[in-house]
Amino acid sequence: MTTHTPQPERRGRGLTVADAMDPCDYQIADDNTVDQADDILRGAGIEYLLVRGHDGRCEGLVTRTGLHPFLTRSWYTERTAISATAHQRGPFTWPTMGLALAAIAMRVKHLAVWPVVDEDGYILGVLTADRATVLLTTPPG
Template identity: 40%
Template sequence: MSLVQMQLRPAHADAHADLVPRTVDDAMEAAGPQVCDDMTVEVALAVMAGSRADHLLICDEDGLCTGLITREQFRAIRDSAAYTDRLRLRDVLGDRGPFASPMTTMAEAEHAMRYRRLDALPVVAEQGSALGVLVLAR
């Protein structure tokens, strides 16, 4: 038998919880491995394998988050005819983003992720540094 610890909350706390929507800050995971956008795809793959992560956050030389790359995206890059072992992450990222703010509501973030078919979304501070990652449950 296992013990379950419960805490009683005042009745008004439940009513208040329904009025305040959950934000990305409540659900995001730690940022995890971050790599610089001037790194080659090969080296980034090695970092991903070594960290056993499903994604890497990519930052520029100033430490600002420029995007996120997943194992599936790496596979597509390596399978393309344009792939070489000198290909850099910044060459395959394209546009910056998308990103979420820690204050974005979970409903907004989930909608955006499903619309864009994203499994993970970087969460960035106002100045652009990575704070964490929001990952959709499967």
């Protein structure tokens, strides 16, 4: 009798979001102002910030593009809280989700970055479309 040893899945199948997620070093509270977010984005040279609620859970993601309408009027930036802006909100991905499925969801939703949260909604990191694509298209080696 011949037995077959299961082969590892090919081309990214079997990978999860946890295999591809990156830490997110930059976060902002949802009650901070647009002006404060803009200062962080410019100072750090980054394109997005994860938004935390008052309880520390992920509320979404804000980008420079999303802040642009508020930045055109200086008095708005000083008084407008991040929570009042149109920014990417949930649902978010979780670390156990299949990477191929997450990549499809990101394409459908037109997301370049997707927050990764635990079962309680706390931020674990981010999944970028670029990183997911690289991992899914790299042959096993």
